[in-house]
Amino acid sequence: MATVTAAAPRTVVPGFLKRPGARKLLALALFAAILVPLADAHWASGTWPGALTVDVSEPLTKVSDWIIDNRDSHPLFLYFFGHISNAVVLCVRAVYLVLLAAGWAGVTAAASLVAWRVAGWRLAAGTGVAFLACGLLGMWVPTMQTLALMVVAVLASVVVGALLGLAAGLSDRMDRILRPVLDTMQVLPAFAYLLPVVLVFGIGVPAAVLATVVYAAPPMARLTALGLRGADKEVLEAVESLGTTARQRLLTARIPLARKELLLGLNQTIMMALSMAVIASVIGAGGLGDRVYQALASVDVGAALAAGIPIVLLAVVLDRVTGAAGEKLGEEPQPNNRTLWLYALGGTVAVAVAGRLAGRLDWPDAWTVNFAEPVNRGVDWMTDHLYSGVPVVGGTADWAGHFTTWVLDPLRDGLQWLPWWSVLLIVATLAWLIGTWRTALTAVLAMAAIGVLGVWKPSLDTLSQVLAAVAVTLVLGFATGIAAARSDRVERLLRPVLDVFQTMPQFVYLIPVVALFGVGRAPAAAAAVVYALPAVVRITTQGLRQVDPAALESSRSLGATPFQQLRQVQLPLARPALLLAVNQGVVLVLAVVIIGGLVGGGALGYDVVAGLARGDLATGLVAGAAIVCLGLMLDRVTQPTERRTKKGA
C-alpha cells in the first residue's frame, strides 16, 4: 500500500482514482476482465469446476489404513509415537491417581488454599464452592479426569510455548518464521486440530492431550516472545553495562521483566487448554466433555447442563485465580508469605488425611443432586409451550425455522449459485480494500484451495452460516457496545456478564441453544452469535471510549446532537476498533459454527464429525483442511492492516 500511495501524486489521474481504494478496485477489475472470460470459457460452471479438483481422499484412506495396520509393528510408531503416547498416558494417569488419592476433600482444600495464597479469601471461597458444586452435580470423577488431562496438557503447552517464545524472543530470524505461523494458529477453529492427531494416535487420551497442546501453546509462545522483546531497553543496557553474560541477562533481567506477559500467557494457555480439553471429547478425551458430548447426542439438555456447569465453574475459577496472580505481581510480598504457604500445605494434607481416615475418598453418592431430571422437565415444558405457536411473537422453533428459511437458505443458495470465479473476485476485492495485496493473495489462495480439495459446496454452506451469524453478532454487538460506551451504568452492568461469557469454553454454548432451538443450522448460528458477542461488545466499547474527548467536545460546541456526534465523530474515529471487532467476530463465529456440526449444523463441521464417526479420516481431514482455509480466508479478508491483541480463550 505504501508504494502505491507514494507513486500517486506524480501521475495525472481522474479525481476518483486518487483514492487508494478506487485504484485497487480498478486494478482488480482489469485483472478480472482478462482472466474471467478465460476461466469461464474453460470451466463454465456455477460451482468449482471438477477439472480443477484433486481427489485426495484415496491416498488419505490408504495412509489411514497403513497406519492402522502398522501401528503395532513399524519402528516409527514403536520408537517414537509410541513413547509419546506412553508418556502422555503415564503422566495423565499419575495426576489422576494423585487427585483420586487426595479425595474430594483434599482436592477441594488444596484448590481453595492455593487460591487463598494467590488471590485472596474471596476467590478461595469461590473455588471451594465451585469444586463442591462439581461433586454435588454428581460429576466428581469426570471433573477429576478433565482436570488430570488439563494439568498435563497445560504443563506441556507452557513448556513448549515458553521454549518457542524464548527462541522467537531471542532470535530475530526465529521471530520472523514463527510469528505468521502463531498468528495463523490463533485464528483457526479448534476442530481443525483434532484430525491429524487422531490419524496418528487413534482415538483416546494421548490424541486429546496432544491436540490440546498444539492448540494451547501458541498464546504462551506469542506472549513470551512479546515479553522478552518488549523489555525496557534502558534497563537492559544498564544490566549489560554491569558486564553480565547473555545468560545472566536473560535470567536476571529479561525473564523477570517479562513476567507479566508470561503470566498472561499462562492464563490464556489455561483457558484455551480447558476449551480444547472439552472439545477433544469428540476424539475420546473422556471426562466432562464426554458427558456433554453424550448428552448432546441424545438431546438430553439436563445431563448436558449437569456436565457443562462444572466446566464453566472450572473456567471461571482458573481464569480469576491466574488473573489475580498476575495483578499481584508488582506488589511487595507479604513478610510472612512462606509461613502462610506452609499453613496452606499443612491444611491440605490434614484435610486429605482426614478424608482418607474417614473413608470418604469418593464423593458420596447420597450427596448428589439429581439435576438432569428437573431441568429436562423444564425443557419439556418449554418445548411444549414456547417451542411453537406462542401468540404474537411465535415460538423459538418458529424463529429458528424462519431464520433458516429466510436468512440461511437464501444466503447459502445465493453463495452456491455464484460462479466460482466471482466468489474468488469478491474475496480478493474485500481483502485488498481492507488490507494489503498480501492478505488478498493469501485469502484468494485459501479460497481456491477449498475448491481444489473438492469441498466447495459444503464450505460455502459453512460460509453462509458464518456470514449470517456475523451479521447478527455485529448488529447486536455494535448496538450494545454503543450503549455501553455512552452510559457508565450500562457498562458496569455488562462487565461481569462479559467476563463470564468470555471465559466459557465454546462447547458449553451448544447446550442452551439445543434446548431453545432444537437441532439444525439455526441453533449452530445462535451459539456462534452468543459466543462472539462479548468480544465484539468489548472491542466496540473500548474503541468508542478511546475517541479523543477533544474531538467530541468540539463537535458538541458546534451544536451536534448526540446522534450526530456518534455518527460523524465517534464511529469514524473508532473505525480501526470496529474493524478489529469485525475480524474477531468472524474468527470466533467460525469456531463455533464448525462445532455446530455436533448439533446438526451440517456442512464442514458435520463432515469432520462424520469422518470421525465413520472412521473415514479422509473425509474428515479434507473437511479439516477446508476449515483451515476458510479460517485463513475470513481472517485475511477482515484483517485490518494493523493487527492488535486478540481475545484469548
Added chain:
Amino acid sequence: MRIRTTTAVVAGVSSLALLTGCGAADMTKQSSPFANAQGAKTVTLSIQSWVGAQANVAVAQYLLEHELGYRVDTVQVDEIPAWDALSQGRVDAIMEDWGHPDQEQRYVKDKKTIVAGGDLGVTGHIGWYVPTYFAKAHPDVTDWKNLNKYADQLRTAESGGKGQLMDGSPSYVTNDKALVTNLDLDYQVVFAGSEAAQITQIKQFAKEKKPFLTYWYEPQWLFKKVPMTEVKLPAYKEGCDADPEKVACAYPHTPLQKYLNADFARSGGEAASLLKNFKWTTEDQNEVSLMIAEQRMAPEEAAKKWADSHESTWKAWLS
C-alpha cells in the same frame, strides 16, 4: 552463546531419546489412563448413541458396579472408531454391534486383538419405514417400486426438489445413498445428524400427521409411540451387499453381537464372564430403552428397575 545453546539442545534431545527410546513402545496396547485407578477394578464400556445400546450398557454397568464391585467408565465412541479403540484396549467391550465385516476381518481374524463375545440375544433389522397412518391411506407406498409416485409429498426444505429419505447419524450402518442411486429413486438422503434429532423430527411429523420416509430399525422403542410400516425393498440375498457402491437390496436381519478386547477376555475375571454371558431379549431391551428415552429416567435408575424385576435373568449371567 548460540553454539552453546545448540549443544545444550542437542544434548538434551539425545539424552531424552536415550532415556525413552531404548525400548519399543506399542501404543496399541495402552489402556485408558483412567482405568483401574487405585486398585479399583475398572471396566470401560463403549457406549453408542442409540438408546438400545445405552440400555445394554446401563444394565451391564449396574450389574458390574452393584453385584461385582467394579468401577465402570463409559466412553462415547462411534461404531467404527470403537473397533479401533477396542483393539487397543482403550475400551474393553462393545455390547451391541450391527455387523462390520471389514473390521471383523481386520481385528478378529488377522490381528486377533478382539474376540467375539457371543450373541446379545436381540436381532436387529434396518429398513425404510413410513408412518402407519400414511401406509393405511396409501397402501401401495409400502413397495419401493411405487416410492417415486410419492416423492412430491415427501419433499422438504432440506431435500431440494426431491423426496426426503431421512437418515439419522452418519455413523450408523447405512447403504441408503447407494440404494437411492441404484434403485433409481427420486429421493435425497438427508442426515438429521443424530438419532435424537431424527426422533424429534419423526415425532413432529407424527404430531401433524404428515407423511415421511425414514431409515429406521428394529428393535426400537419409538414404534410404541409412532407406529411405522416397513417399505419393502428388493429382497436380501447372502452377499448382495458385498460391494457398498452397488447395493440394491434390503438390509439383512442381524443377530446383534458383543465383542471383547482379547486381553480383557482372557484376564478380565468376573467382569469378562458377565459380559460374555450377557444375553437378553428384545422385550427386555425395549423395556429399559423406553424407561430411558420416554420416561426420561436416568439410565442407572432404569437399569435398577429392570434388574429388580428380572433377577432370574441376570443371576444366570453371574455364574
